[in-house]
Amino acid sequence: MHRSGTTMAWNVFKFCTVLRGLGSIMILLVLGVVGVTYYAVVFTNYGPALFDGGLHSFIAVVVLILFHFLLVMLLWSYLTVVLTDSGTVPPNWKPASDEERGEVDPLNESEFDGLQPDLSSQRIRYCWKCNQFKPPRCHHCSVSFFSDEEIPGTTATLATTFLSFVLNLAFALSVFGFLIMHVSLVSANTTTIEAYEKKTTPKWRYDLGRKKNFEQVFGTDKRYWFIPAYSDEDLRRIPALQGLEFPSNPDFDSEEF
DSSP: OOBOSSOBSOOGGGGGGGGGGHHHHHHHHHHHHHHHHHIIIIIIIIHHHTTSOHHHHHHHHHHHHHHHHHHHHHHHHHHHHHHSOOOBOOTTOOOSSBTTTTBOSOOOGGGTTTOOOOTTOSSSOEETTTTEEOOTTOBTTBSOOOOOOOOOOOOOOBSBHHHHHHHHHHHHHHHHHHHHHHHHHHHTTOOHHHHHHTTTOSOOTTOOOHHHHHHHHHOSOGGGTTTTOOOHHHHHHOGGGGTSOOOOOHHHHHHHO
16 A cells, blocks of 8 residues: 555545435434324324323323423434534644643644654644644544444334334343443543544543543533533533543553653
């Protein structure tokens, strides 16, 4: 493989560009599943039960209130992920310090003049595709470093409710496992990609402790923890939310010297 200072002769990512067209299809598919679920729950089952009277009406009211609350949270969170710009590195951005090695002394401007980045060195992180520097914890040229995965659901009926129970249980267990995995990632201040890359490294420079790790992801204002939003104060005080600077563990930095 031949490598030059500006381009790579063999770019494996170009084969993934065809997958971009599936993004809109997946959005429509998810919204379609939500629409079918809404029709089945509201119009077919619990909506008509509102007029039965007695205990059935009470149960229907409780289920519909809970269902609509969860539906609003689902659509709010999903559309926030879909519509929010992942962000890009500012033009001509240059690292102010050696983030990868924990050095806090600013790099001189002369260090960047005529610089030919070396991929074998972690001193400077560089994107060969966009031909510019990369902030810490960024993949390619995006400042959004958390990656989500979609788990499509399927529905089926086979004359008995037992199969529905089995399918729902399997789906619930898979989602629960997915939840546990991401809670463990947040508690260690690690993304899925970083967890794979550092699986042989016992210590992680961005692990600030469980409490601070959760606050870096969810914010310090607990009123915002269950909605996809941050308080104005957190947006000002937490630099990690901007995607360019991330505080590191001082104990980790001191061990490197």
